[in-house]
Amino acid sequence: MSVLARSVGNAFRNKIRTAAVVAVLAVAIGLALAMLVANQAVGAKVQELNASVGTTLTVNPAGGQGFEGGGEPLTTAEAGTAASVANVTSVVGTKALRLQTATTGTTGTTQQAGPGGGFGPGGQQATVSTSLVAAIDAGTLGNRNNASGNSGTTGNTGTSNLPARALPITATGIGAEVDSTGKALNITSGTGLGDYNTATGKALVGTSLAEKNSLSVGSTFTVQDKTFTVTGIFDAGTAFGNNAVYMTLPEAQTLAATPDELSSMIVTVNSMENVDSTKTAVQSALGADKADVTQGQRNLETAVSSLDSVKNISLVAFIAALATAGIIILLIMVMLVxxxxxxxxxxxxxxxxxxxxxxxxxxxxxxxxxxGSVVGAVIASFASGGIASALISSNTSTTAAPTTQRGGGLAGAVPNGAVPGGGGFPGGGQGGPFGGASQLLTSVTASLSPGVLAAGIAAVFAVAIIGALVPALLTARIRPIEVLRGE
Amino acid sequence: MIEVKDLVRQFKSGDRTIKPVNGVSFELEKGSLSSIVGKSGSGKSTLLSLLGALDKPTSGDVVVDGVSLAGLPDGKLTEYRRRDIGFVFQQFNLIPNLSAVDNVMLPMEFAGIRKAARLKRAKELLEQVQLDPEKQSRRVNRLSGGEQQRVAIARALANEPKLILADEPTGNLDEQTGEHIIELLSSLSRDHNTTILVVTHDRSLAQKTERCFRLQQGKLTEEVRTGSRR
Structure with missing residues (x-):
């Protein structure tokens, strides 16, 4: 019989005690794993937020934003200026267009100067004709906006009996594979546009727009007589956001006949800590009379801060649970020795x-x-979602981050659920489909992945070895004469 | 050859100093079978533990084949016990949750003998001490006292030690099995040149050994024998 076999045999010498020890250990290990899962999930979410939105600034022309306002357009030269500011990691220019469904004899580009609510954009967006039909019906709001837009003093010629209007489609030229807020595009089928710095005749289409126009990857449509091929279909997460088209920046600039102009710039800062100072620096570099720099995710900082708290709490709890497991092992083994x-x-x-x-x-x-680890892993797979949601909901109630828990890959069935969250944050940037920070804090997935399980078990075993070493060393102090003395 | 030189072991008991072994000197020839008799508490087991390097003497020395135990570090003493000594304890001191054969295999495992070889030898030894084959794989805590004693003797023989120290080896055995064990020990000393020292109350067993020592008040005296063993 080997040492290992003898050890296994000894572990089951007193079955009732073994069961009790395993149960206590399982609770400690399960708690440790659940905390590790929460820590990893929140850490990944914080990283994702910081990477995608948390560190971006939006630059609009001074006095203009989205479909509102006026002022002078931004230029590619100003994008270069912003890119040279310290702590700026990238600058992505966008060019917004409005695509209006073509009717006979209305193709062409129109620079309109009406109020932002209706047909007349505030000077930023060129309206061009397209073969596409908008995926959204005008409805009451659209027709009300139509009426309001055409009754303006500087708008299109208005009539007292306006026909039911077809809503325009938002088209955005982008310099990288991000949406108009700087968030990575969620392409559900097909691929991206490839080279975003040349006019390629390719486009990405929102899901509802694709469905409305029976488009799939490889389909074509026209914008101002130019044929575009659909390379990918994206899901923006909102009905408005999916009634949109993305094309390369040069393509949009060409269609708008404003080759050097940008509607907005998305400036990415290297870290959350540098966002405020970089915002000031970019504003200063571009000039207050030229550009408005906004940090639309201000509230997100609070959310990230809260998530950071959850991360810290879960880390401390993980260490505490590990230490508890170690102490349990220490005491049990001292008792056995x-x-x-x-x-x-x-x-x-x-x-x-x-x-x-x-x-x-x-x-x-x-x-x-x-x-204990086997039982603890089962406990953790069932409890990690609940524990993570409890931690997050108690720490982010003010920031209203919706949270979803998902069961672990090993144990499988874990109840899904949503933590009471809240609405989105007011978005910054231009008038594109910015659905708020709720879109960004879409979910914190707390799942017991094999990687997390392996890391957690490795930590538990390391602590157990340390805990067992003390009693093991105690055995060296026992002298064999004690055997005979008892006789 | 084992030489015991002026061996003293003393303990403190309150204000008193007890010397269960007080200036003991003797020699044991290789392959001899000897016995120590004495009253309970006379220090017989203490003397055995000193000879077996389970305990360290207050003074004096035990020299085994020219090697002084007094100067050896703990690691070497462990090696000495593993390689050169076979103990038969009065209370058997078997590992209760292991089978008879596993208990006999333990010293061989510590000596680094391969599993197949130690299993074969363990079974042979258990047959030598007349333990029923069907009981060899039974946990020792389910064996009778006599059976456990036989397992303890088999374990002591496992590594073919130079010296077997047996504390009341026949104390829990019936007369017939006791006779067999005595014969086994005799044959070991005779045929394998193993030195055997037995502590016993059993005068008949003592009579069958070559030399018989009496331990009284910490002092060892050798009884003069009239007959010859074997």
């Missing part, structure tokens, strides 16, 4: 080296930990 002093003395009397006896006790503790 004391209980088996005579047996240890016998083993020494018949020639067992100290290291063999010590190893036997360490292995015995690892057997208990292995059993």
């Amino acid at each position: 004391r209980e088996r002093r005579r047996e240890i003395g016998v083993l020494k009397a018949i020639g067992a080296p100290n290291r063999t006896i010590g190893l036997q006790f360490v292995l015995e503790s690892l057997v208990l930990v292995a059993l």
Whole structure:
């Protein structure tokens, strides 16, 4: 019988005690794993937020934003100026267009200067004709806006009896594979546009717009007599956002006949801490009379801060649970060593080296930990979602981050659910479909992945070995004469 | 050859100093079978533990084949016990949750003998001490006292030690099995040149050994024998 076999045998010598020890260990290990899951999930979310939105600034022409306002357009030269500011990692220019469904004899580009609500954009967006039909019906709001837009003093010629209007489609020229807020596009089928710095005749189409126009990857449509091929279909997450088209920046600039102009710029800062100072620096570099720099995700900072708190709490709880598991092992093994002093003395009397006896006790503790880990992993797979949601909901109630829990890959069935969250944050940037920060804090997925499980179990085993080493070393101090003294 | 030189072991008990072994000197020839008799508490087991390097003497020395135990570090003493000593304890001191054969295999495992070889030898030894084959794989805590004693003797023989120290080896055995064990020990000393020292109350067992020592008040005296063993 080997040391390992003897250790396994010893672990089951007293089955009731073994069951009790495994149960206590399982709770500690399960809690540790659940906390690790929460920590990893929140950490990944924070990283994602910081990477996607949390560190972006939006630059609009001074006095203009979206379909509102006036002022002078931004230029590609100003994008270069912004890019040269310290801590700026990238600048992505956008060019917004309005696509109006073509009717006979109305193709062409129109620079309109009406109020923002209706047909007349505030000077930023060129309206061009397209073969596409908008995926959104005008409805009451659209027709009301139509009436309001055409009754303006500087708008199109108005009539008192306006026909039901067809809503325009938002088209945006982009310099990278991001939406108009700087968030990575969620392409559900097909691919991106490839080279975003040349006019390629390719386009990405929102899901509802594609459905309305029976478009799929490889389909074509026209914008101002130019044929575009659909390379991908994206999901923006909102009905308005999916009634949109993305094309390369040069393409949009060409269609608008304003090759050097930008509707907005998305400036990415290297870290959250530098956002405020960089905002000031970019504003200063571009001039207050030229550009408005906004940080639309201000509230997101609070959300990230809260998530950071959750991350810290879960880390502390993970360490505490690990330490608890270690202490449990330590105490159990000390108890076992004391209980088996005579047996240890016998083993020494018949020639067992100290290291063999010590190893036997360490292995015995690892057997208990292995059993505890199996049960703990099951506990964690069921509890991690609930624990993560409890932590997040209690720490982010003011920032209203919707949270979704998902069961682990190992254990599988974990109830899904949504933590009461809240609405989105007011979005910054130009008048594109900015659905608020709720879109960005879409979910914190707390799942017990194999990687997290392996890391957690490795940490548990490391702590268990440390916990078992002390009693194992105690065995070295037992003298074999104690065997005979008891006789 | 084992030489015991002026061996003293003393303990403190309150204000008193007890010397269960007080200036003991003797020699044991290789392959001899000897016995120590004495009253309970006379220090017989203490003397055995000193000879077996389970305990360290207050003064004096035990020299085994020219090697002084007094100067050896703990690691070497462990090696000495593993390689050169076979213990038969009065209370058997078997590992209760292991089978008879596993208990016998333990010293061989510590000596680094391969599993197949130690399993074969363990079974042979258990047959030598007349343990029923069907009981060899039974946990020792389910064996009778006599059976456990036989397993303890088999374990002591596992590594073919130079010296077997047996504390009341026949104390829990019936007369017939006791006779067999005595014969086994005799044959070991005779045929395998193993030195055997037995502590016993059993005068008939003591009579069958070559030399018989009496331990009284910490002092060892050798009884003069009229007959010859074997």
